[in-house]
Amino acid sequence: MNTRTEQEDTLAMLRDSLARYLDNHHGFEQRLHALANTGDAPPPFWQGLSRELDLLGAALPESRGGMGLGMAAHLALMETLGGALAAEPYLSTMVIGAGLLQRHPGTLADALLARVVAGQAVLAFAHGEPQSRHDRADVRVRLVREGDGFRLDGHKAIVQAAPWAGHLIVSARSRGAPGDADGLSLVVVPKDAPGLRMRAYPTRDGGRAADIVFDSVRVPSDALLGIEGEALPQIEQALDEATLAVCAESIGVMRRLMRDTLDYVRQRKQFGVPISSFQVLQHRLADMHMALEQAGALTASVGESIDDAAPHERARAVSSAKVAVAKACRAVGQGAVQMHGGMGMTEELAVGHYFRRATLIETQFGPPAWHLRRVARWRGGAA
Template sequence: MNFDLTEERQMLQDSLRRFLRDRYTTPVRNEILESDSGMSAKIWEELAELGVIGALFTEEQGGFGGAGFDIAVVFEELGRAGVVEPFLDTAVLGGGLIAALGNDDQQAHVEEVIGGALHLAFAHGEPASRYDLNRVETTAKADGDSIVLNGRKAVVVNAEAAGMLVVSARESGDAYDTDGISLFLVPADAKGVSMQGYALLAGGRAAEVTLDDVTVPASARLGDAGKAFDAIEERVAAANVAICAETLGAMETATHLTREYLGTRKQFGRPIGSFQALAHRMSDLLIEMEQARSSVILAAGHLADDRKSRESNVSAAKNLMGRTGRLVAEDSIQMHGGIAMTQEYELAHIAKRIVMADHRLGDTDHHLERFIALSAA
């Protein structure tokens, strides 16, 4: 089987890698991390012009990609450079849900997203939900031609920069029912929406969002009432493929930096990479990297499959990437020594992103349990 990229994807990878190598240096990223916004509006605009966001949507949605391998190509390069801008939240999650469920008027927001003019945030997780996508306690009550939303959303990434929130709320059923969950487009500055923002350890910003009698028209609902769960699960699967690919790119950078360091740092008159113990550890990392790459390819290739196949492959990949990522991050730091912990050195940020990626949308334990349950079904 041929796993080489198509000509179009190869061109996308080359142009994105070249742009990020020239523009997204460690000092530039450190300035972004220290800024109040936690992102660069200029770089976001430039990457949108480059077509990076468009590659995450299908032609029917106004883009030119949207398949699993398109997502993987983009996010591997973003991970390789340690990019902190919110492509996952605005495009894959928020924009993807609008594209999947929105009517003609709502679809116009997708064009704004692709052009870089609109930021989105997916307000789904709640203080008690952990990784369970079906646990939604935020309520949506009909009031004439309007819907009134009440509840709390936790760790809503990119909420402060978003022009609109894609909010999940329950119109019927109990807290764990998959039926009864709806999605609503809510302006971030709507009356009753309050946010408490904070910086994330691996870069970017998130917020705790409170919805206090937030009133939106019934036309703000995405798709049919109470039928949003399947779309949420499908988009989260795509987001997990993106996270796995991003982690893979970050791991490539970590191993590259480590190999360079072992070849230049000297003890007893020779590079420390020539010492057998360190050479064996480096070899083990490279072997683990190949297995990780295979899992990303497998998950991306099955993203358009039926639910059981899609979710099983995604959970298997997320579990493997979490375990391998921790190994790569820890061993890279240990083989570098103290320099790896300094913010001015590239590996410090990369290692944080690798480790924290495991905790986004399900950690290794969650996805192992999920894979077992799906296999038994």
């Protein structure tokens, strides 16, 4: 993009195109139908994002088949996808997966990235483990050199979008002990690799996840992304970008909650008048609106600088945004449900589905307390 105005115009066009497409292909009725027919095939609208809209590569450099819009594209698209509760494959595939692939060029990575941009592949990032508790260096899955490739052994937990994915990007320890900053590697593993076992299940917000066991899974040498044993900085960057993308998703989720709540309180009557005329509810709605706008402004501000920020600046800024978003998700989500009353938690009403997603976003990629500790740890640029 040549100028900031041109970039903003392009992003607005992408938002509008995606919003119209989702209205036609991923409305609330389609969501209810999809939830009633759970399976491991990618959501039916996924390939349309590439074939009909050609937007999967919007964030990637033009040299990699993209539009060169960077993190701004992820944030714009994630907010729109959040408004339709449709963000998960994009998060795992484009924000994390494609981001890691395009930073580590190679024969396998380049071929897989081309398939991703064409809408022909879904990726999942297998990083979290049962004991890790958001410690990004606490990895016990082992990667051992064996012949002309590697052997992978261990267990990953709650791998988001894994049932939909054809390939996993797996973090594993090449050397050292769990918690060591040195010794982590990233490898690409096909989901049908011999020795890989997956237990898939639905998540509370309607997504799909899996626990995965690697039992002597063998991968070729070109499956390694980057330099063996030096992947922690790349993992940190990918997870920070994913965290900020989820912040943007939450803005779309909360805007839908606010819209539905405002419509409801204007229609619902008590004592012969709309309950929107009650002062206590007006104050509650004002607090919800302020929390949402503050979270949105902070997310946008961090998004403008994250592409060029130093690691410690990125960590502090992203965690600050996540804390604000978590507080807003609680204020807006709980306020919306309480104003709707008991019907706010029914499956038939959209507000309950958005509330569940907002609740899970509060703790996704770390709860507020974890991010507050991270902000304090990086204050002044020192760990």
